[in-house]
Amino acid sequence: MQFTGDDIDALATRFDKKLQRDINCLEDDDRSTRKRAIEKISSETVGRRDQLNQDELQDLFKAIIKPLLKRFSDPVEKCRQLSIKLTSSFLSKVKNYGDILPYLIPCVRSRLATPEIVEPSEEIRLQLMKLLLNLCNWCSSNDLAVYLDDYVAIIQRCIVDPFPDAKKESCNCIIAYANLIPSEKFQLQSESLIKPLTVSLAHQHSKVRIVCLKAIGVTLQKGSISPLNDILPSLAQRMLDHSPSVRSTLTEILANWMMNLMDRYSYFHKILPLLLTSQTDELPEIVELGKKLYDKVGEQYEKENEEELKDQLDYENPTLSSASRPRLGCRVLVQRNFSKILPxxxxxxxxxxxxxRIKSTALLHVLLIHAEDHVTQHIGSLLPGLYKACQDDEKVVADQSESCATVVGKHVHPDIFVKLVLNAIKSASGGGGATATASSLGSCLRVFAAMLKECDTEKLSSHLQTICSTLCHRDICMTELLPCQIQLLHIVKAIITNAGINCKPYCKDLFKILIYILALQSNEGLHNQIEETLSELASCYETNDRLHLYKLFMRDLLTELKGDHGIWVSSSPERYVFECLLRSSGPVVGQMLDIAIPILISNLNPEKDPELRLKFFTLFSNLLVNANMTxxxxxxxxxxxxxxxxxxIISNCVWKAGRAAAAMRTAAMSCLWALLQSGLATYEQLSDLLDEILTKVKSCIDDDNQSTRLISCKVLHKLLQICETKLDADALHNLYPDLLKRLDDNNNEIRVVVGKTWITYFRYCDELINYLQGLMNDDS
Structure with missing residues (x-):
């Protein structure tokens, strides 16, 4: 490019004539010449020790801008770099940009805003973006507003630049440009920036994600807010970002939107869940930041709606006031948007x-804390969601859902939730024709237990009878599933803790539930908890002795069980409960023999299932071991x-073929041995049955089963000790061959026991000796 004579003359009067040659050398074909020319112009203008004044620099820059901008596309990278640097130096020192920008902005756009990358050097692209950013600091709003389309086109392309630093500078440029020009102008093109910004939100560098978030924050605040709906999913993902800096930055942006965004009231229900998610963060610092910022949001909301909230501000509920309770503005914001957020x-x-699922249930807990009793009108849709969440395989989700239920129980009146939850429990247990499902019953019980923990004691008292009678239903309290039983225990604990002595009228039902849980589970840890709960329940009667409860209620429970004891099988829940009552009641069982013994005898009928009889023989034998205390x-x-x-006993000693019958004879003999060993049986009590007993014992002494033979020998030994000399000679004579045969038994232990039996036998056989001597005398 050649300057006119007037231009060169003008420059010659102000600067050394050799500068004219350097300007012309900018067009030279030799790369070195062009490079030296740029360096020389720089050193003689912006790099001079004796600084030129602003007017001189302005005139000179105006004269050389066109050839200098042409070097932006120089094939040599160094020339491009030096020309951009020189241009930036001039721009930083001049004040009038009106004659410069019409050439500069289109030139930069031609290098950066093309579909394909024209500028191959990452550093040069970054340098050009910094130039545009600096223009926002040097120029006025009027200067740059007319170049909105150019800026947006350049930034759109550079946001998705593969060079991370160029991305960051592009976002900084958005922030600076949006803050510089009027909002009404920026709104015209702001929407087109959101898509490339959203793409860069997933960049691997956290610093890029942070500056993208800041750019989005300014773009939506200064420009059009309509893209908010499209960008929400991406923002939600950033709330889960692994970088704490990203999450804290987004929290600040969201809070700023809540306070300063245009038409923000229409978007509260969209922004609010994201902002409150910060209060569920794993880092306490971010949780605290989220609470602090939301408190400011609530404070501003109170001021903006002061007249509307005046009564609530003046008459806060003193029973709920606490340091941890969110301020009124925060609560009202949630309450007014809860219906839009909950589904x-x-x-x-x-x-x-x-x-x-983890984040959703955690956020739900925060929302419920703010919603308080406002959640009542949504209880119908909330409870099914909590039931389902409490079934979650992920422990964190289930635990957080339980915490949600606790908050609901604290704020919702029992008149509302008790009936709803009890109906759900009945349905889940199989009541009303529904099919029982373990997971759904367990989750319903878990939710109910959590809701009762902090429920108002006075309000709950009128529902205790309904609650206890419902939970006592067979389909509910006789469940054998550990998760359901654990939750039943928690419900009982919550009732005892909540109602205290007021639950005394319902102690029988609570005792029944605890006994059923105790009976149907073998978990030792659970048993310990039940024992503790029984002691707490006994405190309603001013005692910690749980046996007092057995004295009060055991007879009624046994009477209930007696109704269908004739159809029990070994797996019947009632059989477990009966056994539990007899085992755990200690000396109290001695007061219940009129009911317990007939049930025992009935279920030891030889026609009954062998497995059932075996269970009852084991129970009976265990009770006889310490009979004086049972x-x-x-x-x-x-x-x-x-x-x-x-x-x-005797009826089950009859020989029958098969393993089951053999096991039953062993069990019957063991029970008889325990009875004789207890010392309760005397000769007078046994005399009427002695012949039949000895007949069955003699049969079992010769049994194929080794255990049966051993126990039968022990029984016979004990019978001889009890009868002493009262046993007649015929009976002793009939025992002789069977005892003699056992001396040849292949089991050492049996032979030892038989040896001891012989000693007792001869000790009490005077009548037999006399009998035998008489026979001998008769023969002679």
């Missing part, structure tokens, strides 16, 4: 991704001994 949140709580604690068991031996 989507419940859907996310059932999402297939674990992290979504069956005979009242000294009345001796009244039942004859019936037990005749109807329960």
């Amino acid at each position: 989507a949140l419940l859907r996310d709580a059932a999402d297939w991704t674990v992290i979504s 069956l005979n604690s009242e000294g009345t068991f001796i009244m039942y001994i004859e019936g037990v031996i005749a109807d329960a």
